[in-house]
Amino acid sequence: MKITNRRRKMVLWMVLTVLLLIGVTVAGWLVGEKAAVTDFSRKNLAPCLAYPFGTDFMGRDMFLRTLAGISSSIRLGLITAAVSAVIAFFMGMASAVLGRTADALISGLIDLIMGIPHILLLILISYACGKGFWGVTVGISLTHWTSLARLIRGEVLQLKESNYIKIASRLGHGKLKAAAVHMTPHLLPQLITGLVLMFPHAILHEASITFLGFGLPPEEPAVGIILSESMKYLVMGKWWLALFPGLFLAAAVLLFHFLGQGIALLLDPENAHR
Amino acid sequence: MILEADQISFRYDNGNRQILNKVSLTVSSGERVGLSAPSGFGKTTFCKILAGYEEPDDGRVLLDGKKLSEYGPYCPVQMIWQHPELSVNPRRKMKTVLKEGDRIPERVIRGLGIEKDWENRFPGELSGGELQRFCIARALGERTRFLLADEISAMLDLITQSQLWNFLLEETSSRGIGILVVSHSEGLLKRVCTRQVRLDRENGK
Numbered sequence: 001m002k003i004t005n006r007r008r009k010m011v012l013w014m015v016l017t018v019l020l021l022i023g024v025t026v027a028g029w030l031v032g033e034k035a036a037v038t039d040f041s042r043k044n045l046a047p048c049l050a051y052p053f054g055t056d057f058m059g060r061d062m063f064l065r066t067l068a069g070i071s072s073s074i075r076l077g078l079i080t081a082a083v084s085a086v087i088a089f090f091m092g093m094a095s096a097v098l099g100r101t102a103d104a105l106i107s108g109l110i111d112l113i114m115g116i117p118h119i120l121l122l123i124l125i126s127y128a129c130g131k132g133f134w135g136v137t138v139g140i141s142l143t144h145w146t147s148l149a150r151l152i153r154g155e156v157l158q159l160k161e162s163n164y165i166k167i168a169s170r171l172g173h174g175k176l177k178a179a180a181v182h183m184t185p186h187l188l189p190q191l192i193t194g195l196v197l198m199f200p201h202a203i204l205h206e207a208s209i210t211f212l213g214f215g216l217p218p219e220e221p222a223v224g225i226i227l228s229e230s231m232k233y234l235v236m237g238k239w240w241l242a243l244f245p246g247l248f249l250a251a252a253v254l255l256f257h258f259l260g261q262g263i264a265l266l267l268d269p270e271n272a273h274r
Numbered sequence: 275m276i277l278e279a280d281q282i283s284f285r286y287d288n289g290n291r292q293i294l295n296k297v298s299l300t301v302s303s304g305e306r307v308g309l310s311a312p313s314g315f316g317k318t319t320f321c322k323i324l325a326g327y328e329e330p331d332d333g334r335v336l337l338d339g340k341k342l343s344e345y346g347p348y349c350p351v352q353m354i355w356q357h358p359e360l361s362v363n364p365r366r367k368m369k370t371v372l373k374e375g376d377r378i379p380e381r382v383i384r385g386l387g388i389e390k391d392w393e394n395r396f397p398g399e400l401s402g403g404e405l406q407r408f409c410i411a412r413a414l415g416e417r418t419r420f421l422l423a424d425e426i427s428a429m430l431d432l433i434t435q436s437q438l439w440n441f442l443l444e445e446t447s448s449r450g451i452g453i454l455v456v457s458h459s460e461g462l463l464k465r466v467c468t469r470q471v472r473l474d475r476e477n478g479k
Contacts, residue, residue, distance in 0.1 A: 163360045166327055171374055171412070172348035185365035269365055269396035 007266070014262045017255050021074060024252070028071020035064040035221045044233075047240050054240035057233060066245045068221040070252055073203045076137055077256075081198035083141035085148060085191050092152025093183070096160065097175055106153075110146045118143060122205060123214045136215045140202045148194040152187055159183050189264045196260030200253045223249050275338050277301045277351060277420045277452060282323055282333035284316070293319050296333070297476050301420065303450045306443075308463035310456070311473035317456045318356065320473065321422040324454070325353035337419070348376055352413035353422040358405035362397045369393035371408045376415025385441045386411050403430045410438065414445065421446065424456045439466055 043059040045051055053062035095106035113121065126139035159165060159182070168178050207224020209215040216222050223245050230241030277300070284294040293316040301307050311317055322328045324335055326342045326349050335342050337350060355361045362371050372378055372393065386407040397405060406426060413421060423442075427435040443466065446453055457463055463470055 163355055163357070164363045167355070167361055167412075168374060170326060170349045170352065171376065171415070172346070173374070174347070181370075182363050182366070185363070267365075269398060 010262055010266070014259055017259055021252070021255060024067065025071045025074045028067040028069070029075075031064045032068050032071075032221070035060065035068040036219060037061070044238060053244040054238075056229070056238075056241055062240065062244060065221040065226060066223075066248055069223040069226050069245055070248050072133070072216075072220065073206065073223045073249065074252055076133065076140075076206055077199040077202045079137050080140040080144065080202040081195045083137075084145040084198055084202075085195045087141070087145040088148035088152055088194065089187065089191055091145065091149040093156055093179055093187075095149070095153045096156035097179055103153075106149070110150055113143060113146050119205075119208065119212075122209055123212065126209060126214050131214060131217075133216060133220075136206050136209065139209070140205050144198055144202065148191070148198075151190055151194070155187060155190060156183055159186055185267070188267055192260050192263050192267075196256055199256050203249065203253075275303045275350075275419050275452070276336075277324065278336040278339075279320070279324060280334045280336060282320070282330045282335070284319060284323060284328065284330050284332075286319075294323075294330070295477050297473070298333075299454075299471060299476065301452045301454055303419065303452045304447060305469070306446070306453045306455060306467045308455045308457065308467035308470040309473055310458065310460075310463060310470065315474045315477070317473055318424055321353050321424045321454070321456060324420075325349060325351045325422055327353070348415070348417050350417055350419040351422065352415070352418045352420070353424060354406075354409055354413050354426045356425040356428070358402055358409045359397065361409050362405060364397050366396075367393070368395055368397065368400065368408055371397075371412055375412040376417050378411050378415055382411050382414050382445065385445065387437060403434055406430070407438070410442070414451075419451060421451055421453045422456070423453055425458070427462070428457070428459075435462070 037060065039055075039059040041059065042051070042055050043057055045055040047054045051061055051063060053066055055061055056065070091106050091110075095103045121143050122139045124139075125142055126135040129135040129138045156179075165178050165182050168182060169175075173181075203223065206215055206222065207227060210218075210222060210224045211228045216225065218225060226245045227242055230238065230245075233241050279297060279299045281296045281298055282294050283292065283296055285292045297320065299307070299309075299320075309317060309320070319328065323330050326335070337345065342349065342351065362368070372383065388404075388407050388411060392400060392404060392408075400408075406429070410426065421442075427438055430438065439462070442453070445451070455463060455467055
């Protein structure tokens with residue numbers, strides 16, 4: 001007897017993935033305090049049973065730090081990717097649907113933001129917002145929607161010319177309804193792909209501006225900070241400082257990638273009955 | 275009601291030749307007018323203008339003496355397109371296609387031979403003929419007064435063609451809907467229409 005088909009199995013896997021990611025995020029949030037505890041009696045320990053990921057030069061437990069770091073990276077990546085995708089969706093849609101003036105304005109804005117070097121704008125916005133977690137979040141969200149918005153705009157312009165959208169307008173459906181009902185299903189895969197690609201990008205940006213001193217405060221356990229700190233100790237044979245946080249970051253990104261692919265597959269009518 | 279094309283001229287923006295040159299045509303309720311011409315003489319373009327998809331460069335489309343645009347969001351003149359696969363959204367299920375229309379009576383859906391089971395499928399899972407039935411049903415909403423059938427049965431086998439046209443003849447004559455039938459098939463036009471017009475002869479008269 002067959003109780004599950006491939007679709008259900010995939011949904012099950014995706015639910016497990018989401019639960020795992022939520023678990024890591026919440027756990028990391030809760031251990032935030034403990035991850036900052038320093039103890040010089042146990043510094044530079046290699047991975048052992050008590051400290052599975054070892055400890056660093058200040059005697060901090062690397063397992064807790066990795067957990068907390070991944071957690072803040074996931075939160076930051078998710079928020080910024082989601083906000084960017086939403087901005088991109090509405091900007092792209094407005095640019096293509098609202099007429100020539102709106103299109104010129106939004107395209108101009110996109111060119112303007114793309115014309116300024118990424119990292120410079122990011123630093124300015126982050127600094128203006130008072131640095132820290134929210135400074136970085138606002139900075140990355142406001143600078144990363146442009147290329148996706150352009151993609152969405154092109155897609156909408158193409159969709160507008162399709163017969164079924166024209167027919168919908170002769171059947172009395174307004175522009176808003178056509179956009180919501182007819183265009184959104186075509187744009188979702190792009191948005192989800194964009195969101196998934198944005199996630200590692202955002203985390204790396206967080207790491208880089210933190211490294212430059214305009215991001216998160218140095219005592220906060222973030223993967224970017226952990227990695228840049230461990231660079232100094234890597235040549236001294238302290239491989240565990242960079243390996244585990246790096247692996248976990250890669251794993252988190254991969255899980256998101258898998259989720260994004262899964263959602264795109266589920267939404268695609270070509271696969272509706274598999 | 276009377277659908278009237280008054281001295282319509284049209285040329286596409288890409289600098290092509292004048293496709294329509296002062297074409298006039300009148301269709302009244304209950305009438306079935308056949309429209310034929312060789313390929314490239316603007317039959318589809320003419321339909322698009324009559325249904326309000328395109329604005330003519332010159333001339334007017336009048337429905338009972340009023341401009342088409344004055345009839346509110348739902349256009350009483352509905353066109354059925356030649357390519358059903360391009361006329362439905364590939365990412366939405368077929369039941370949403372029926373809902374797009376203007377309260378389509380159950381009688382129409384059954385009369386066109388649409389099976390309940392099809393409504394839960396995506397367009398890619400139906401054949402062209404099956405899709406075309408949905409497109410015809412969608413155009414037969416309550417407020418439709420005129421139907422423009424642009425080669426709607428060219429891709430179908432003869433049995434399905436006769437089934438569709440028998441239904442359309444019955445439905446339109448009972449509701450007093452006027453039809454403009456565009457086709458290359460002399461036999462079909464002779465069988466279905468009350469009168470025939472050659473677009474290539476009307477052009478530039």
